[in-house]
Amino acid sequence: MDQIIEFFKHLINPEWIIQNGGFYLILAIIFAETGLFIGFFLPGDSLLFIAGIYGEMLGESFFNMPLVVIMTLIAITGVLGNIVGYWFGRKSGPILFKRKDTFFFKKKHLWQAKEVYDKYGGGAIFVARFLPVVRTFAPIVAGIVGMERKKFMFWNIIGSFSWVFSMMLAGHYLDKAFPTLKNHLEWIIIIIVVITTLPVAIKFIFGKTTIHSHFDEFGNPIEAPVKEKEEEIKS
Template sequence: MDQIIELFRHLINPKWIIDHGGLYLLVAIIFAETGLFVGFFLPGDSLLFLAGFYGKEICASFHDAPFFIVMLVIALAGVLGNMVGFWFGRKSGPVLFKRKDSLLFKKKHLYQAKEFYDRYGGGAIFFARFLPIIRTFAPIVAGIVGMERKRFMFFNIVGSFSWVFSMMLAGYFLGKKFPGLKDHLELIVIILVLITTLPVILKLVFGKAKIPHDHHIVDESSEITESK
């Protein structure tokens, strides 16, 4: 049990991820956070920012590839992650809404993502990239409600590249401009996490997602599937 707790602590520590896994572990985590519901707790934003800050080290871990190639690989991992989430939503969405809560799955996150999708439509796939937790469940919800594949892929690709490139370039240029910030990275990460999670925190505190009866969601998903 102690080993599992220790692993969990490492997985939410961006600096440890970069030091111990380089680009390979970084790609795996971005893929998991953007497509597998068990990855909602992973630190995508701060991890990408630090990956940009330590751009040279990340490039060195991938055969000294150019920084642009590194960003491209990570962005593609985000695209593939969302594709898996979308496929998973299509295949087993109704089952998820019936699933009981567990340590790695909270049904309320699914409803929050659905509410976000209902409010912003296809654009939710783009905006969700910049919101922790929501970005994990948004593609699953898009699959459940039967979003058209081409439309989904457009927002998926644009969202992934915008998210990855903006976060990594911010870290890269800030690191070049102020190299002394390496001594205060923990504070920077805390501030970044607070900024990126603030919308979700406000949502949880001031507005809880309405959780309808499960059969309503199942019926809705079944009607969409039957109509296709």
């Protein structure tokens, strides 16, 4: 049991992941965090940033591939992860709203992702890429609400490549500008985690949601959303 707990501790340590698991473990974590609801706790943003810092080492460990190839493969993995999440949402969406909360699954995360979807529409898939936890559940919610496949794939691809390339290039070039950056990885991870999770935490703690006024605990609509009501009144 202690070994399992220790392993999970390592899974949220980006530096350990890169030094011990290498490129293949990075792919597995990005896939899980972007499409499997059990991967919501994994360190996507900080992992990509530090992967950019160690980009040359990753390339050497993977057939001496250049950084652009490494980033492309990771981005494609993110696309595939979202496709799995979307498919899962299409097939088992209603069941998720009846599922009891566990350590790996919280219905509140579905509601968070639904709020982002309602606010940004199709672009929610893009926006969610840069929001921890939400990016795990956004494709699942897109599947649940029946988002058009072509629209989903467009925002899925754009979002994944933008997220991966921006985070990894930031780490890569900052390391070039500040060679001692590797000596302060603990602080970098903390800063990235705070910056990326703070908006989600503030919204969750202090934000008000109207979702529960439109859907019951099983995800079934109770009443027409406000926008639909306004259109009915105008007509």
